[in-house]
Amino acid sequence: MRRGLKDYLAEMLEPWELSLLYRSYDVVGDIAVIRVPPALKHRKKDIAEAVVQTNKHVKTVLCQSSPVQGDLRLRELEWVAGERKTETIHKEWGCVFKVDLARCYFSPRLSYERMRIASQVKPYETVTNMFAGVGCFSIVIAKHAKPAKVYSIDINPVAVRYARENVCLNKVGHIVEIIEGDSKTVIVKQQQNTVDRVLMPLPEKAYEYLEYALAALKPDGGAIHYYDFVHAGKDENPVDKIRRKVAGRLKELGADFDLTFGRIVRTVGPRWFQIVVDIRVYTKR
Ligand SMILES: C[S@@+](CC[C@H](N)C(=O)[O-])C[C@H]1O[C@@H](n2cnc3c(N)ncnc32)[C@H](O)[C@@H]1O
Known part of the structure; x- marks a missing residue:
């Protein structure tokens, strides 16, 4: 059985680090978009690997490094783990949406x-x-x-x-x-x-x-x-x-x-x- 993200990370992170983790992340198609607080930047790779290990749908982990901004409502995304890509296909309500999350x-x-x-x-x-x-x-x-x-x-x-x-x-x-x-x-x-x-x-x-x-x-x-x-x-x-x-x-x-x-x-x-x-x-x- 797959473990939850926090359980998985409990073995690697200090308790104070665990307490700073954001509780959720978005999954779009097979890409997870995580946000990492500045104090946990040194743990970004561990967190991303843990997301891949605990969510079988995720093939790529991107880290959102800016707010959604500008007229086009885009955000900066940094690749952290898995396949290097920003394009995916998301399924919702029987529809499919192809999207490049960086653009x-x-x-x-x-x-x-x-x-x-x-x-x-x-x-x-x-x-x-x-x-x-x-x-x-x-x-x-x-x-x-x-x-x-x-x-x-x-x-x-x-x-x-x-x-x-x-x-x-x-x-x-x-x-x-x-x-x-x-x-x-x-x-x-x-x-x-x-x-x-x-x-x-x-x-x-x-x-x-x-x-x-x-x-x-x-x-x-x-x-x-x-x-x-x-x-x-x-x-x-x-x-x-x-x-x-x-x-x-x-x-x-x-x-x-x-x-x-x-x-x-x-x-x-x-x-x-x-x-x-x-x-x-x-x-x-
Ligand atoms: C918050 S997104 C909404 C996207 C969409 N409704 C969805 O559910 O994914 C806002 C969109 O408005 C577009 N946009 C911004 N200013 C616009 C304008 N003046 N006329 C038309 N589209 C605009 C952006 O490019 C962006 O794709």
Whole structure:
């Protein structure tokens, strides 16, 4: 029987070192992405070898050495153990996603969220995904709902190349159209008043781009899935904070709307949260 990571490392690391270990790591396809606290840098190789030994799906271990950053939401990844590669194929909800983790954003932690959104899509809807990466939300929707069309927009040419390949791998080319560009420009030029549902899975830009999500919706409205980050003190409700923020902006933009749902997607730091709010728009100015 395979042992857990901490049990395995207990024989090599000092108790103080063990106490500093991060409790979890992401696995994307056959690549594990670990984070190692600065005080354990000298143990990076041991930790990576332990991940390979205790997880039979892992062929490569990369260490994340910077936060996810920049417009393209990339992070620095250093090879530590196993095969030297950054490209893999991840399986989720019966879909396959090919991705180069060093050149595209991908998070397996959004898996629940992808199916949660897909389950709301009604037959024959037109959907636009403003920050689509390698196409994960778009493809899960195309596979599990019956939309007429899903537009999958991203500004990163590498992510767009993988998204095109993923559309072929998942045989959804008749539904998903990949578009390279700034979603603001794409909507203004091609999609105003044409779609039923807009996804905004880029917390850093969703607030700034909310007016374009609204512009994309048909004149009688539709749905927007809005993502944001928020810091909330002990006595504050992080979801309510984002509900107030987004409601204020929608009022300024002249929309008639309801906020139908909100939840914490994940905790990203001490009292820092990623939030999703689902918006039902009835009319626009
Ligand atoms: C957090 S990732 C989301 C990826 C995807 N939704 C997923 O589940 O994997 C945000 C994506 O937005 C893209 N992006 C950033 N600014 C953009 C813009 N102005 N227009 C379109 N895409 C943009 C980035 O390249 C990145 O792939």
